[in-house]
Amino acid sequence: xxxxxxxxxxxxFEILGPIGRGGMAEVFKARVTDGPYxxxxxxxxxxxxxxxxxxxxxxxxxxxxxxxxxxKHPNIVEVLESGAIGDQWYMAMDYIDGRDLGAIxxxxxxxxxxxxxxxxxxxxxKLLEALDAAHKAxxxxxxxxxxxxxxxxxSNLFISKVGEIKxxxxxxxxVRAVDPTKRNGIWGKVHYASPELLRGGDxxxxxxxxxxxxVLYELxxxxxxxxxxxxxxxxxxxxxxxxxxxxxxxxxxxxxVERVLQMALHPDPEQRFHDAGTFALSLQPLxxxxxxxxxxxxxxVRGLFGA
Numbered sequence: 001x002x003x004x005x006x007x008x009x010x011x012x013f014e015i016l017g018p019i020g021r022g023g024m025a026e027v028f029k030a031r032v033t034d035g036p037y038x039x040x041x042x043x044x045x046x047x048x049x050x051x052x053x054x055x056x057x058x059x060x061x062x063x064x065x066x067x068x069x070x071x072k073h074p075n076i077v078e079v080l081e082s083g084a085i086g087d088q089w090y091m092a093m094d095y096i097d098g099r100d101l102g103a104i105x106x107x108x109x110x111x112x113x114x115x116x117x118x119x120x121x122x123x124x125x126k127l128l129e130a131l132d133a134a135h136k137a138x139x140x141x142x143x144x145x146x147x148x149x150x151x152x153x154x155s156n157l158f159i160s161k162v163g164e165i166k167x168x169x170x171x172x173x174x175v176r177a178v179d180p181t182k183r184n185g186i187w188g189k190v191h192y193a194s195p196e197l198l199r200g201g202d203x204x205x206x207x208x209x210x211x212x213x214x215v216l217y218e219l220x221x222x223x224x225x226x227x228x229x230x231x232x233x234x235x236x237x238x239x240x241x242x243x244x245x246x247x248x249x250x251x252x253x254x255x256x257v258e259r260v261l262q263m264a265l266h267p268d269p270e271q272r273f274h275d276a277g278t279f280a281l282s283l284q285p286l287x288x289x290x291x292x293x294x295x296x297x298x299x300x301v302r303g304l305f306g307a
Contacts (some may be wrong), residue, residue, distance in 0.1 A: 009033075010030070010044070010046075010085060010088070010090070011085035011090075012032060012033050012034040012035055013030040013031070013032060013033065013042070013044055013090075013092070014030060014031040014033050015028050015029075015030050015044070016028070016029040016030055016031060016041075017029050019043060024047060024048055024051050024057055024060075024061070025045050025046060025047050025048060025061065026045075026046055026048060027043055027044065027045045027046075028043070028044045028046070029041065029042075029043065029044075029095060030042055030043075030044040030092070032092070035081075037080055037081070037092070040080075041095045042080060042092040042093060042094070042095050043092070043093045043094065043095045043096070044090060044091075044092050044093075045090060045091050045092075045093060046088055046089065046090045047061045047088070047089040047090070049087075049088065052087055052088065052089060058089065061089055061091075062082070062089065064091070064170055065079055065082035065091040066082070067145070067147070067170055068091070068093075068170050069082065070137060070139060070140070070145070071133065071134055071137055071170070073129070073130055073133040073134070075126045075127070075129055075130035075133075075165050075166055075167060076130045076133065076134065076166060076167050076168075077093050077094045077096070077158065077166045077167065077168035077169075078093065078094045079091050079092070079093050080092045080093065080094070093168070094166060096158040096159075096160050096164065096166055096168075097160050097161050097162075098158060098159045098160035098161045098162075098164070098301055099158070099159055099301060099304075099305060100154065100155050100156070100157060100158050100159070101123075101154035101155070101157040101158070101159060101215070101219075102153070102154035102155035104154075104159060104300075104301065104304060105154055105218060105219070105222065107304045107305065108222055108304070109222050111304075113304075114220075114221075114222065114250065115219055115220075115222075115300065116291065116292075116296070116300075117220065117252070117253060117254075117257070117287065118287040118288050118291040118292035118296070119219075119291075119292060119296060119297065119300060120216060120219035120220050121216070121257070121283050121286055121287035121292055122287055122289075122292025122293070122296075122297070123157075123159075123165060123219065123292075123297065124212055124215060124216040124219065124283060125280045125283045125284060125287075125292075126165040127152070127157055127165070127167060127212055127215065128209075128212055128276045128277070128279050128280035128283070129276075129277070129280050130165075130166075130167040131149060131152070131167070131205070131208050131209075131212060131276040132275060132276040132277035132280060134147050134149060134167075134170070135147060135148070135205040135208070135275065135276060136275075147170075148203050148204065148205055148207055148208055149167070149170060149208050149211075150197075150203065150207065150208070151169060151189065151192075152167075152192060152208050152211035152212055152215065153189045153191070153192045153211065153215065154215060154218065155189075156168055156169040157215070159297060159301055160298070160301075161298055161301055161302060162294065162298050163293070163294025163295055163296070163297040163298035163301075164294065165294075165297065190231050190234050190235060190238075191214065191224050191226065191234060192210075192211040192214050192215070193207075193211075193235070193238065194206065194207040194210035194211065194238075194269065195210075195238055195239055195241060195267045196269050198235050198238060198239060199239075201269075204269060205275060205276060206269035206270075206272045206273075207269070208276060209264055209272050209273055209275075209276055209279055210264065210265060210269075210272065212264070212276065212279065213261055213264030213265045213279075214226075214265070216261060216264075217243070217246060217261060217265070220246050220249075220250055220253055220257070221246055221249040221250050223249060225243030225244070225265070226238045226243060239267075241265070241266075241267035243265065245258060245262075246258055246261055254286065256286055257286055260279075260282050260283065260286070264279055
């Protein structure tokens with residue numbers, strides 16, 4: 001059934017309208033009509049019917065829901081419940097009334113507006129705090145999940161109209177939680193893939209640290225550090241590890257920020273920050289906490305897209 005044909009009621013959810021549709025799922029804005037979350041507005045993600053009988057896709061969907069429900073952090077999209085209604089699998093998540101960072105960057109490029117440096121540093125600090133929590137998460141038995149997101153990118157970071165910052169889409173990460181050293185190619189977006197992922201190396205938290213640094217570079221300059229006309233060309237540029245310095249593109253960026261970025265983008269994962277929390281702490285003294293705030297984030301989003 002397409003997004004346009006979906007019925008107004010789905011179990012104990014009232015469908016309010018479509019949000020989007022991806023490769024294997026569709027997402028709706030919905031209101032919970034019964035149960036502990038009655039009255040709450042949620043993002044309702046449903047596995048497309050054509051994949052519901054495919055064991056592989058069903059396992060991916062269910063695993064994503066199970067894993068996401070174990071992650072509790074103010075900067076991670078929370079999965080409130082999941083299951084099946086009839087033969088339709090779903091998960092109900094935080095509804096973020098705002099935009100993803102990819103849309104914000106695209107609007108800035110259209111208008112040729114550079115984002116405030118404090119905005120960029122504050123936003124990425126919150127992203128790193130979310131990643132640190134995910135990397136250190138444990139399962140119900142207390143054992144580490146060995147979780148690596150593997151798809152950190154602007155399109156998976158959501159900014160609400162009131163300045164909330166939420167990392168979402170752990171659909172790739174749950175595969176890595178099963179086997180943190182699994183080597184089977186690139187799962188996320190190639191622009192944000194670390195050199196070791198491109199080489200088929202071990203999947204470790206440093207891959208997410210690299211991706212977060214690429215996001216910071218893009219926030220500061222509106223440019224990606226590694227480019228090309230094809231996936232292969234982008235991959236070769238990443239492996240060269242010779243991105244233009246941020247201060248060449250935006251001279252007002254402090255040298256201290258440049259040094260932090262160079263460490264986080266080091267081609268050798270062992271030379272990067274030990275963990276995402278350390279990277280986050282390194283950013284904290286580099287921005288004005290009176291400017292880099294949720295209210296400032298909200299004002300930027302409203303300014304770019306309207307109320």
